[in-house]
Amino acid sequence: MRGYLVVIFLSSIFLYYLLHCILWRTNDYGVSPLDLIKTNKSNIQYCKKKPPFISLLRFPRFYPFLCAGDFEKSTYAYSSRNFALPYGTKISGGFFRAVLSLLPSCDVFDEFDKVPCKKCVVVGNGGVLKNKTLGAKIDSYDVIIRMNNGPVLGHEEEVGRRTTFRLFYPESVFSDPTQNDPNTTAVLIAFKPQDLRWLIEILTGSKIATDGFWKQPALNLIYNRSQIRILDPYITREAAYHFLHFPKVFPKDQKPKHPTTGIIAITMAFHICSEVHLAGFKYNFLSPNSPLHYYGNATMALMKQNAYHNVAAEQLFLTNIIKKKMVINLTQD
Template sequence: MLQEPRERQQPAGASGDERAESSGPLAPEPGTPLRSSRRGLGGVPPVEMKKRNKIQPCLSKPAFASLLRFHQFHPFLCAADFKNTASFYGSDKFDLPYGIRTSAEYFRLALSKLQSCDLFDEFDNVPCKKCVVVGNGGVLKNKTLGEKIDSYDVIIRMNNGPILGHEEEVGRRTTFRLFYPESVFSDPNHNDPNTTVILTAFKPLDLKWLWELLTGGKININGFWKKPALNLIYKPYQIRILDPFIIRTAAYELLHFPKVFPKNQVVHRKTLVLLRDDPRTS
């Protein structure tokens, strides 16, 4: 179940369009101490000071609801408050891909060039969405599930798994597409202006790569496991950056990865590749 953060409540005395209603807890002001309770952290993480569309939560809880430790969670980082969000979730104590500790400046640069961190379009207020994750395996071949896949409200795809030429098997629509520099489309024929693409950063170079592409800088391809895309077919309004807290939660709480890796960097990189490609993270 995907849920958009509620609007921030305006001060008392505001009237007309200046007042925004909110039925949920408010995000704390920057610097406000977070309260704790027996159930863990209270309140909600800070969200960027901007008007957001309201999406009411589903009355029936999905199967994975018990895995979510917070009342509200916004999956994408916002330029105005990503450091506060990282502090709230403890991501400032971890390096990539689990946090921002040594990469905060790269996050700041990349986020400064994006135009939005919203989850859905401002006019999208469907309260309870059906979601499907479409992998890139050959299991879909000749299954003619394209129409069924397109019937879902939210369609999530991975990396550069193609649609063109495979519509009957995999459908035509894409709501979200996760990617990293070595796996993103570079052919404009694959661009859908209605798709939101989500950078999953595994290393600081991934953020630097995005910033260089968005600013027209020269791309340094050193440090990537294969040549990254040298042009970006998506516009800044389509791009989001995934909160590393999601990757950390998937690794530690769902996949039960060890919290201390061997110093051998080859082993470390292989582990990250497994996390990236493991179908259980889809």
């Protein structure tokens, strides 16, 4: 009798494994059916040629934005429901569902965009962009990714005119309507529940609660609903744990470190582009009085005071992917 039970048990395991392989069979990129469903829905045309950074990615075709229609399925499939913000949806699922219900689209590219092999540039806000006159070069890319409130107006010769995606959080988003570009997709990186609540209040015209922010968030949004997307926390989690190798639990005497918006932008680019170039990601720590950004008067000394980022780890990561030619650095001296 015991022998029969062992046979039944082993047969069940084999059948489960067989069904798992059939139902979750992957292609040569290692992509599950869930990835394909999401990408087909949003009309992403992937390049058949594998990009040089493909080995870095656990899910090479991971869809970068959250969608109302498959929120539950995607957060379960990629374990996001097991992590609290900023790297998951645990506890904050209600906020995510509420804000996604207010957004009419989660598409990455326009439905008429049929270009399969996207050549992208991620434009950092570093002072290294000063006097490089890379504007025309940057504008020549298929996709231009910028972050936070790095301005374009008045700096076109250095950083170009076009913006495809701009990643932001409530404390860093533009509030000046002159900075709006109707062709830009604005991507919210949620670091805390208040970020999602803030967007809900802005979109519904409610009174904006400003508690819980490290500085006052924008009180108005220059982008309309159709321009806004919510970045899947998995992208930030991948940047933190896989690229920068941050610990999942920091010692009690240390403030938790999180990836900068720039590293998160590069991570997103790896999932939607076939070629990624960088500009404006070099920091000159040997000269504390050198400009931190290509705009404004902030100096490198300010970056050294930041307790929430591990700039050394980020520079090591950038040096590694540049050295291995996974990306091209346009501002490499």
